[in-house]
Amino acid sequence: METAPFKLRVYAFLLDYLLIAMYGIFIVGSISFLFQSFIDPLFSGSPVIAELTGFLLLTLPVVLYFIISEQSKWQGTWGKKKMGLLVVNETGQRISLGRSVIRSFIKFLPWEMAHFGIWRLMLPTNFSETTLFIILNAVNLCILAFLIVPLTNKKRKNIYDWGAGTFVARAPR
Numbered sequence: 059m060e061t062a063p064f065k066l067r068v069y070a071f072l073l074d075y076l077l078i079a080m081y082g083i084f085i086v087g088s089i090s091f092l093f094q095s096f097i098d099p100l101f102s103g104s105p106v107i108a109e110l111t112g113f114l115l116l117t118l119p120v121v122l123y124f125i126i127s128e129q130s131k132w133q134g135t136w137g138k139k140k141m142g143l144l145v146v147n148e149t150g151q152r153i154s155l156g157r158s159v160i161r162s163f164i165k166f167l168p169w170e171m172a173h174f175g176i177w178r179l180m181l182p183t184n185f186s187e188t189t190l191f192i193i194l195n196a197v198n199l200c201i202l203a204f205l206i207v208p209l210t211n212k213k214r215k216n217i218y219d220w221g222a223g224t225f226v227a228r229a230p231r
Contacts, residue, residue: 059150059227061213066141067226073137078120085115105177112173121162129158134226142229153224161222168200 090097100111127135133144133152145161147153153161175193178185208214213225 059144059146059230062141062143062226062228064208064214066143066228067208067214070135070137070141070143073140074124074135075137077123077136081119082116089115103181105181105183108181109173109177112177113170117166117170117173121166124162124165125155125158128161129153129155138226142231144227144229145224146227148223148225150227153222157222157224161218161224164218164221165204165216168197168204171200172197 097111101108124135128138128145129152131152132139133146138145145153145158147157171193175190175197178190179187204216204218207220208216213219215225219225
């Protein structure tokens with residue numbers, strides 16, 4: 059299968075990010091407004107509770123969107139489908155649920171690390187500012203690596219592709 063150009067992968071991600079942003083606006087705008095008295099305490103006391111609530115409301119649904127979409131018969135998210143891309147295994151076949159979970163876990167680990175650091179900066183915690191600074195800088199390094207690694211190999215594989223044994227290909231025309 060023909061490897062997907064990096065530019066198309068970026069466009070696909072931007073389309074998916076648009077969906078994620080719309081979902082985030084819906085969650086923050088509607089649920090937070092409708093259930094404000096219940097939600098506010100979850101985000102103002104413990105950083106652990108705040109992070110867990112954020113994970114359940116935002117991160118988990120987004121990660122499940124990627125896991126389910128990329129191992130489905132569509133072999134990709136809405137953005138990838140719009141760009142004519144497929145997530146495949148090394149032999150060009152549809153990926154398994156396990157590979158999709160590994161791929162998404164690695165892909166979203168920096169996102170969750172950022173949430174971990176941010177909640178502990180905003181709410182009282184036992185972590186030192188230096189520790190949080192190191193965690194948040196590690197997130198920045200991961201993002202930088204996610205941008206650079208696909209440019210360093212023929213199949214344009216990212217770190218999460220290497221970890222899951224996958225790559226992104228152009229859909230047959």
